[in-house]
Amino acid sequence: MPSKKPFVPSEKILKKYADVLVNFALGMGKGIKKGDVVRLSANESAKPLFMAVCNAIVDAGGHVLSHYAPDEENGDMRRNASTGRYFYQNASEKQLKFFPAKYLKGVVDQMDHSLYLLADKDMHLMDGIDPKKMMMRGMAMKPFTDWRHEKEWKGKFTWSIAMYGTPAMAKEAGLSEKEYWNQIIKACFLDYEDPIKRWKEVYAEIEKYKSRLNALTPKIDRLHAVGPDMDLWIRIGEKRNWLAGRGVNMPSFEIFTSPDWRGTEGWIKLNQPLYRYGSKITGIELEFKGGKVVKSKAKTNEKLLKEMIATPGADRLGEYSLTDKRHSRITKFMAETLYDENMGGPYGNTHIALGMSYRDTFRGNVSKLTTKQAEALGFNDSSVHTDVISTTRRTVTAHLKNGKTKVIYKDGEFVL
Numbered sequence: 001m002p003s004k005k006p007f008v009p010s011e012k013i014l015k016k017y018a019d020v021l022v023n024f025a026l027g028m029g030k031g032i033k034k035g036d037v038v039r040l041s042a043n044e045s046a047k048p049l050f051m052a053v054c055n056a057i058v059d060a061g062g063h064v065l066s067h068y069a070p071d072e073e074n075g076d077m078r079r080n081a082s083t084g085r086y087f088y089q090n091a092s093e094k095q096l097k098f099f100p101a102k103y104l105k106g107v108v109d110q111m112d113h114s115l116y117l118l119a120d121k122d123m124h125l126m127d128g129i130d131p132k133k134m135m136m137r138g139m140a141m142k143p144f145t146d147w148r149h150e151k152e153w154k155g156k157f158t159w160s161i162a163m164y165g166t167p168a169m170a171k172e173a174g175l176s177e178k179e180y181w182n183q184i185i186k187a188c189f190l191d192y193e194d195p196i197k198r199w200k201e202v203y204a205e206i207e208k209y210k211s212r213l214n215a216l217t218p219k220i221d222r223l224h225a226v227g228p229d230m231d232l233w234i235r236i237g238e239k240r241n242w243l244a245g246r247g248v249n250m251p252s253f254e255i256f257t258s259p260d261w262r263g264t265e266g267w268i269k270l271n272q273p274l275y276r277y278g279s280k281i282t283g284i285e286l287e288f289k290g291g292k293v294v295k296s297k298a299k300t301n302e303k304l305l306k307e308m309i310a311t312p313g314a315d316r317l318g319e320y321s322l323t324d325k326r327h328s329r330i331t332k333f334m335a336e337t338l339y340d341e342n343m344g345g346p347y348g349n350t351h352i353a354l355g356m357s358y359r360d361t362f363r364g365n366v367s368k369l370t371t372k373q374a375e376a377l378g379f380n381d382s383s384v385h386t387d388v389i390s391t392t393r394r395t396v397t398a399h400l401k402n403g404k405t406k407v408i409y410k411d412g413e414f415v416l
Contacts, residue, residue: 006167007177008048009185016190017162018052022060024196025160025247026113029203034061036112041067046119046164053115065111071121074278082122084278088129088137096133097140108147112157118338119164123172126278131307134277135383139311142383145356153359153366162188162250163338172275172335179332186329187251187339202253203245206327210244210255212416213408217242217363220398222263223320223408225350227394229271232288232352234320235263237378239363253328253342254349255414256321258357260378262291264317268352272333272340272389274305281305284388286354292316293354309354313382319353321387322396325412340389347393348412355384 009017022038023031032038038057042050050068057064072082087095126134151157163169163184170180185191189198223234237260244255270284283299293315298305309315321341328344341351357379360366371381396409408416 004167006045007165007181009181013185013190014048014052015056016195017049017188018056020188020190020195020199021053021115021160021162021250022056022062024199025162025250026115026158027247028158029200029245029247032057032060032062032113036060036062037065037110038062038113038115039065039067039107039111040115040117041069042117042164043069043119043121044071045121045166046117049117049119049162049164053117065107072125073122074125074127075122082125084125085129088126088133091133093136096136099140099143101143104144105147108144108151108157114148114157114159116159116161117164118161118336119166120169120336121166122278123168123275123335124279129278131277131304135307135311139383145383149359153369155367158247160248160250161338163336169335173333175332180334183330183332183334183339187342189329202327206245206253206255206324209324209414209416210242213242213255213414216398216406216408216416217257219400219402221401222399223259224397224399225268225394226397227392229390229392230266230268230350230394232266232268233264234317235260235378237263239377241361241363243358243361249338249342251328251330251339251342253344254321254323254351256319256358256361258319258359258361258379259317261316261318261357261380262378264288264291268390270388270390271392273335274386274388275335275337276308276386277304279304286388288317308384308386311355311382311384313380314355314384314386316354316380316382317352318355318357318380318382318385319351319387321349321351321353322409322414323349324414325349337387337389341387343389343391344412345391346412347391348409349389349391350394350396351387351389353385353387355382355386356380 075081165180170177189195192198225232242257267287274281281301287295325344325348330343398406
């Protein structure tokens, strides 16, 4: 019996989606310019959107650097189902640490934008793979991330990530393919006649809260996030901004900053599973003391979680984020961080990231911020940046430097 064909959105939806990505998400909400070079990355499952985006880039006068790869599955290796699994199962330490510096430096120098279309054929591709090998590979590839950040901080590079729903992703989330795609369509406002116009309206709303937060931040000493699943203190740190609404990630409704990692104290339980490194980690609990994770556990794949946290810098806070439920149209669990960290729901969303800070939350000219200065301000560095998510009830109170307090977030909404 022939297998059922995957659901494919209409040409109209695909064209709108591509338009949003190329003419809004990239360029920090401004779209690409004529002559810009876009590195477009996707697996074959995302082919319908990949082709629509390629065409949209051409229509905008841009150039495509295609990074198109086969789908991979955790299956019978005799069928050559996955080059990725084969690599981690068979590569030597020298191969794991190989970094194609000349090639990737050329890619960074050439591209003006990067767009990644997330589409998983198999949500458990790397189950059973030694996590030490994956962390080793991540550390080897870190210069590629660093080069992109350096170019981004100079205002010469933008990026975004979007999602193309697959049967495996929908199944993992417990949704039909149409239900899964309905969440994507609603989340990206593709059901609007002019999605970009709607995005600009929503970002104008988010900007109000971001601006109020940024006006208050120099007066804040620490934030205290309290709820049934958390009692967490976060020191904002000096010279910090909150960021939002830049087109980085599509969709994105969050307002976030990278706090001073040294001031993190307390505990948090994450009610949302983490899909990372081709595996699923559930029931994550973290305890911080003196800015570092001192206790961690998980119900499943705890070994992977602990190996990740053992990676240099990954036991520290790199990001703190809040999503207002009034902005997000995501109401279902999607089994992908890109969407789950932006879920609305009854209590909004908070996520923290373990590992690398976003230095562009620096309140100043980030291109002139040296690594030594960033370290002195409590910005963290790591080859890891992993978001872990809670959608349970919380109240976030700002403890001000003058001794007063101000609630900034409650019952899923900013109250600034």
